Structures are given as structure tokens and as C-alpha cells.
Amino acid sequence: MAAGFSDWKVNRQYAENDRVSYQGKQYRCLVANKSNSASNPKTAVKLWQRYSV
Numbered sequence: 010m011a012a013g014f015s016d017w018k019v020n021r022q023y024a025e026n027d028r029v030s031y032q033g034k035q036y037r038c039l040v041a042n043k044s045n046s047a048s049n050p051k052t053a054v055k056l057w058q059r060y061s062v
Contacts, residue, residue, distance in 0.1 A: 014048035014060075019044050028060060 017029040017036070020043070026040040029050060036050035036057040050057035 017050055018042065019046055029057075 014028045014030045015036050017031040022041070022043050023038045024041050025038055029036050029038070031050040034050075037060050038056065039058055040056050042048060042053075042056050047053070047061070048056055050059075
């Protein structure tokens, strides 16, 4: 896991700009949200953006 990124988890409150790892990729939170199985970073593109340097 990249430094500064935590593993994305279900039933957790995320704030704007939180950084997570999910399925080997890194993402940045765009909108504060409470995660659920349908709001994972890969599929919830309005909530998460793929992180690039």
C-alpha cells in the first residue's frame, strides 16, 4: 500500500480528500460519504477519483 493511503472499508465515514487503496489502486475522496458495498471507489465515480501524482 502506498504511503498515506489507508485500505478502503465498508461502513466508514470518509471526508473530502481522504486517500484510500482499493483493489491495488489509489483513490481520493471527492465528497464526504459513509461507505457501503455499492459506494466503493471503483464504481462510485461521483464520490472517488483515481489518484495520480
